[in-house]
Amino acid sequence: MGPRSRQRRAGAVQNTNDSSALSKSSLAARGYVRDAFAALLVPGTARRAPLIHRGYYVRARAVRHCVRAFLDRTCAAPDAPAAQILSLGAGSDSLYFRLKTAGRLTRAAVWEVDFPDVARRKAQTVRDTPELCALTGPCQSGDPADSALCFESFDYRILGLDLRQVQRLDQALTAASFDFAAPTLLLAEAVLTYLEPDHAAVLITWAAQRFPNALFVIYEQMRPFDAFGQVMQQHFQQLNSPLHGLDRFPDVEAQQHRFLQAGWTACTAMDLNEFYRCFLPAEERQRMENLEPFDEFEEWHLKCSHYFILAASRGDIFPQTLVFLSSEVFPGVDPAPPSGVFPASLVTSDSQGPNLKSYGHASVLLRPGVILSTGGFGEEEGRHCRVSRFHLLSRSCEWKSNHISNWGTGKQWDGRLYHTMTRLSDTHVLVLGGRLSPVTPALTVLQICLSKSEDNSNEDLSVTVTNTGPEDFTLSCWRHSTTEVSYESQKYLFVYGGRSVVKPVLSDWHFLHVGTMTWVRIPVEGEAPEGRHSHSACSWQGGALIAGGLGASEVPLSSVLFLKPVSCGFLWESIVIRPPITPRYSHTAHVFNGNLLLVGGVWIHSSSVPGVTVINLTTGLSSEYQIDTTCVPWPLMLHNHSSILLPEEQELLLLGGGGNCFSFGTYFNPHPVTLDLFSLSAGQQGMDF
Template sequence: MPTTNKKKQKKGRDTAVQGTNDSSVVSKVSAAAQGYFQDVFLQHFVCKVARRAPLINRGYYVRWRAVDHCVRRFLHITENCPKRQILSLGAGFDSVYFRLHAAEALDRAVVFEVDFPDVSRRKAALINSNNTLREMLDPHLPSLTGPVFVSSGQYRLLGVDVREESQVEEALGAAGLDWAAPTLILSEVVLTYMETQWSDAVIRWASKHLPQSLFVMYEQIHPHDPFGRIMQDHFLKLNSTLHALQLYPDTAAQRRRFLGKGWEQCVCLDMNDFYLGLVSEEERRRVESLEPFDEYEEWHQKCSHYFILTASQGSLMAQVLLEPVPVSPVSSFCPSWSSTALSVQTVPVCMEGLGMASTLVSPGQVLLTGGSSRGGRGPVSWILLRGQEGWRSVGVEPSVDLGVRLYHTATSLPGGGIVVYGGRSSPLNPTRGLFRVMLDPGGPPDPPDSEDRETVKLNVEQVVCTGDPPPPRWRHTATAVSCKGKDFLFVFGGKNESEAVLGDGYFLCLNKQHWTEVPVEGAAPEARHSHSTCSYQGGVVVFGGLDRRGVPLGDTAVLRPTDRGFSWERIEVQPPPVPRYSHSAHVIGEKLVVVGGVWLHSDGVPGVVMINLTTRSSVEFSLDTTSVPWPLMLHSFCSELTDSEEPELLLIGGGGNCFSFGTHFNPQPVTVDLRPVLG
């Protein structure tokens, strides 16, 4: 009986893995339909074309681009060889043969595809029932028996379990594979679904039997950070466990894996390095202009959790290896980690949202506006109140609808009140208007004795400003500054529907409600969005963000008041902080405390970097999240430095749409104890 159950479980897992092929080909068709790459044959393998989200289209584009890059290099290097072949393991409904055949790129080449018999049988039926595909086969060759479902002059489709080494070897030999010919082996998210002993055996088998070959693999890495945990949970729910992640959690481990299994050379890049290092800037601009897009955090995290690997056997194949990236945004920075980890504790309040704005109204009072949550986007405002029994949330009733807005700013003003500015409802619709809000003078209510919902009234007034206003924007910053006895709101950076990044700065004179020009000396920091600014000595300190190329920044600059206006000064920090964006920041004395965000570095996730603005030094602190029962994702979140006896950060909201793995929200606020670094 136990043996029977094991067989049933194995069959169930195999069926689930086969199901990933169906989902993958639909996503590939979507990306091709939107112009990310050219492939008119994929559509013949789906019943209906479905449009995926831009984030998924980009993800499948970079996968397609990486594999195609390796295929093209292989065909170029072997163009003078009398024979060459492509062996695709777990090929699914891939269309590489038809695409290359149509491009007349298969001169003296044969494509072999191996997959589960059920998958190959379905693919063969689709090919035979479709005139376009069937006409690209050689009809004069006799059909081979056994597990060969399609046999043509340059294409053989085999139905064999890749784990069955002897069967694969026998079937390939019978189908005409030349073991001595230059061979490209493709494996796109295939081996990781096998138990590691089997995937290791496949890698070792290929190095043993194909002496002149190149192995190309695309798979996942980094299972232990928040994104990696969500990624693993997704595949577990699909009954498709990612086995290889445990023994081979990063690119270095994957490289050691291949070198230890008989391969002579190996290069492994995560997809951020591939996209930024081996895809031309012109091609990146083309791709990034195809659809409205504002999921940068999820895009970079997805790319950091997948890799493309090439391993070679034989002197000829060494020429086909991926080129090492000359200047990697990952490897050029190394976190200066402290041995101290900062404690993170959950706050027992139900509060979630992405793209919200927060501001500290008074000690123990935090106003939150906008954002999106599981209930969708809406003009929702909340107040978090701190009492003797801890934090609680209170609903807000605004006198004027603030509208739907994400990635906006809420800035406390020196004379009281809060300015809400900018944001968007979608990547094509910036939210216009500037609002001044005040809490009801009556103050927040006492905790209710019943289940009645407590609310606070919010007085909202749309401010009509004179002068030339900034272009609409989101992912910007808005900070209170002062110069020559006057208070200003300084708006810097951001992006909008027509500009991928903005580098301008605007001053709103608060007492006159007038957008005015103020003399600013020195070179301004480069254009950016998703950065941070903090009030500092009458001016602002700017840190991080994403630049025009979509690469994180790690620079620090200060806008200082002068006799004439303001002046920019760049602060050279040593060691340089690892570039990041979508973080938050606070100034405490002469220290800039930068929290969370997204970086492209492979070593962990951002915690807190402490930058001393006087000594111009920095230290990275990791976060101890062992008491947080969910994956804590610190981007698209808010943070406030609460005014209490103990220095403490309150982090609210955050999370993201994790590629095709579902949307994740931090369900409760958390606190970070800063005493170890400020004491």
């Protein structure tokens, strides 16, 4: 890489600091953290989305936890030696000012290092801001011509250096009277990953050799190979600040080994899902979760699973148990080794028709070879919006895709998402629930009628949307399930769970009589299951199978329940699965050849990616199947998608899916994909013999 390329790359990395600083300022403004200084250190303001706030909140709390553990250990005793915090790539962070205001720097000092331009700009901001100068006290400015020191006060120094020049860093710290023998916290928030792996390795090894009593804390990205990780990497590539070293150190185990091999004597690391669950009190989690309306749980958990916090130590005064000590347990649940593979392939089409690019939509099989999808958030005419047009996928010899926008005489689609659709006939569909925004439920029950033109061509389909009645507050929910069940030879729709504006998780259920479109009461015995949303539901033996979902504490569930028909109504029955399934949500499910198939979803207790879990409904035995994506465009995200079982073809059709991937942009699966279930069918037939 030439000098100009290195300069452009450095500029791109510096820009990530500006974006991060604005996010931290927005975080404080919305009450997630207490930080009166973030807005003083960065020009301009920005209102970030709730998902960004949550991501930066857990980052701030993880770093805060480690800093406090260090200061509590090193500064507790009156005769303890003075401690130091060396913040590498500090940017516009306000750590010094927050610690100073909290009285945590009576026996400690903060040193910050960043690119010379960033360091000089921050030093000037501090000097020009009375509120900041009042905390630093009298200060001096170094001579940029012959010194890296840009700002110096009694307990605060800012140095302008390139972290790739470790020898220069050592010399500059020595010249500025840095005490390498003192207890030191080295802090690097999303820094090392922007360095080429060899430069990062030199820095880690230098720190291990230079500091006899130190704690090295890093916060970075990981898991680059799955779908979310691919979108994450592509985002930073587009910013000209690619993430380095993730292929060498893709998970927490590899990161720990990296530091131990470099000379650190102990190392602990965990992803942010584990930190959030084990190191934040339940009341604090609840406070944060109630700050803003929120409905992007998949992306929140995926973001947390792709970032980690690590603490490596040297010296006897920093045992790891003092940094990460918790009474909570975050059980890792690794799925069983794969029992087989389902090959994935693109849906072949006889035309270049429009594909369904959306998530949070619903799909229904009207009749063999005809699938209707509605709603969700997606891409229409080159823009991202709530989807208003209907998508029809039909097949005679090959699949053909159409968007239908020539409305009939009824009302137009209201833009809802996270609703359910149920087939009433070849041409009629019932739509229940959904939301227009995280605080606006879709209260009307809709019927969709499809009618063909006189020449019977799909190109001239007409769609009519009608209300079945006035607004119905019985179903002011979304992320629920609707399942066809039977009672006294009558057809009912069992509507279960979901979310509402009032309750983050619902545990109630309702029965809708299909013939009269009226809500009825049917007795249900047995212990009511835990409330949930984003679960799956399938019709089976006249009842309903409910699997997984997200519970009240925003933790995925692993239960599989059967709403079993009995003489007096229904009975809740728990199905024992061996081995137990990994907790998950935002998946889809189907019953095929006596097996319950759980397709995709999101889980937080495993480092792998959900494929398809197959549960034998006779024996309760579960097995895992991988999805072979060799022949489909990558990445393929299997959450917020819909799926249709095609039993005659022994295929599963996956439609849409994706989400708003933290600050990395919105991703939609670009094409419909089929999974070949023949191996499962063949295996089942073999078992029957």
